[in-house]
Amino acid sequence: MQLFFVPDTNSDFYTLSEEESHHCVKVMRLAVGDRLSVTDGRGTLCHCSIVEAHPKHTTLQVEERLEDYGRHSFRLHVAVAPTKNTARMEWFVEKAVEMGIDEITPIICDHSERCVLRTERLQKIAVSAMKQSLKAFMPIINQPTPLSEVIDTPFEGQRFIAYCDGEHRTPLHDIYKPGSNALILIGPEGDFSQQEISHALATGFLPVTLGQYRLRTETAALAATAYFNLMV
Numbered sequence: 692m693q694l695f696f697v698p699d700t701n702s703d704f705y706t707l708s709e710e711e712s713h714h715c716v717k718v719m720r721l722a723v724g725d726r727l728s729v730t731d732g733r734g735t736l737c738h739c740s741i742v743e744a745h746p747k748h749t750t751l752q753v754e755e756r757l758e759d760y761g762r763h764s765f766r767l768h769v770a771v772a773p774t775k776n777t778a779r780m781e782w783f784v785e786k787a788v789e790m791g792i793d794e795i796t797p798i799i800c801d802h803s804e805r806c807v808l809r810t811e812r813l814q815k816i817a818v819s820a821m822k823q824s825l826k827a828f829m830p831i832i833n834q835p836t837p838l839s840e841v842i843d844t845p846f847e848g849q850r851f852i853a854y855c856d857g858e859h860r861t862p863l864h865d866i867y868k869p870g871s872n873a874l875i876l877i878g879p880e881g882d883f884s885q886q887e888i889s890h891a892l893a894t895g896f897l898p899v900t901l902g903q904y905r906l907r908t909e910t911a912a913l914a915a916t917a918y919f920n921l922m923v
Contacts, residue, residue, distance in 0.1 A: 693719060693727040694822045700731040705739065705751045712749040715741075727751070732821060732829030736760035760827035766848065766872040767919050768794040770841050771912040772879035775804035783909040784813050787916045788820035788830060796833040798841055802881030808835050838883075841876070842891050848872025852896040853911060855882045860900040863915065869922045875899075877912045 695711050707715060707729075715721050722744050729751065730736050735758055739751035769792060774780045784795060797808050813832050821829045849871050851863065867873065876883070876891060883891075892898060901914050 695729045697729045700735040703753045707749045709747045713746050715749050716744050716746045730827040734759045734827050736827040764870050766793045768874040770796040770798045771877040772800050773797045773805040773808045774908050779909045783912050784816050785820045788817050789824040790916050791920045792830050794831040797835040798838045800838045801884040802879045842894050846874045850874045850896045851899045852876040852891040853899050860898045863899040875915050
């Protein structure tokens with residue numbers, strides 16, 4: 692299946708964007724009569740046929756429409772401190788979308804290495820990863836947000852904070868209830884400050900560990916994503 696992205700799937704005919712049309716006609720060498728699929732990133736998947744193959748405005752006709760395609764039973768939100776090297780954050784977004792994630796929030800912490808992030812680029816990476824992995828849901832990617840705001844925002848599900856040092860942390864796989872909505876906080880390379888940890892714990896976040904080794908920020912975020920998807 693060749694999957695393309697269209698912002699709106701409420702019609703029986705679609706015209707691909709210039710970028711998607713070029714990929715369809717020039718790169719994939721698809722022609723009139725060939726079949727492909729499109730998604731709006733909100734769960735709708737449409738199987739279509741090409742009625743006009745043009746490198747700038749390819750037109751498709753819908754043959755079958757599927758709603759909530761591939762929806763999983765829980766919602767996963769990872770709030771992670773942006774890495775100093777933006778390529779590492781982009782790598783996390785790409786791989787997390789491939790595995791399955793619903794929301795990503797870059798968090799600004801006391802020890803943050805980066806406070807400014809080009810979320811529009813992350814969204815483009817997410818679209819590409821969604822298409823590559825044949826998914827119909829694209830995660831919400833929020834603007835960088837102060838950690839305290841994320842901690843204080845109500846969330847229906849289990850909430851976790853993963854940090855490096857300290858007692859009374861439980862392995863994530865021992866405390867997560869499979870199928871539950873989950874929000875996990877992943878800190879910067881310098882870890883969360885003690886004040887941030889205390890704030891999260893006082894608000895009901897559960898302290899967890901992702902294993903015996905100290906992981907880089909993007910590795911920890913991806914490990915958590917993998918944990919939740921494997922434990923459903």
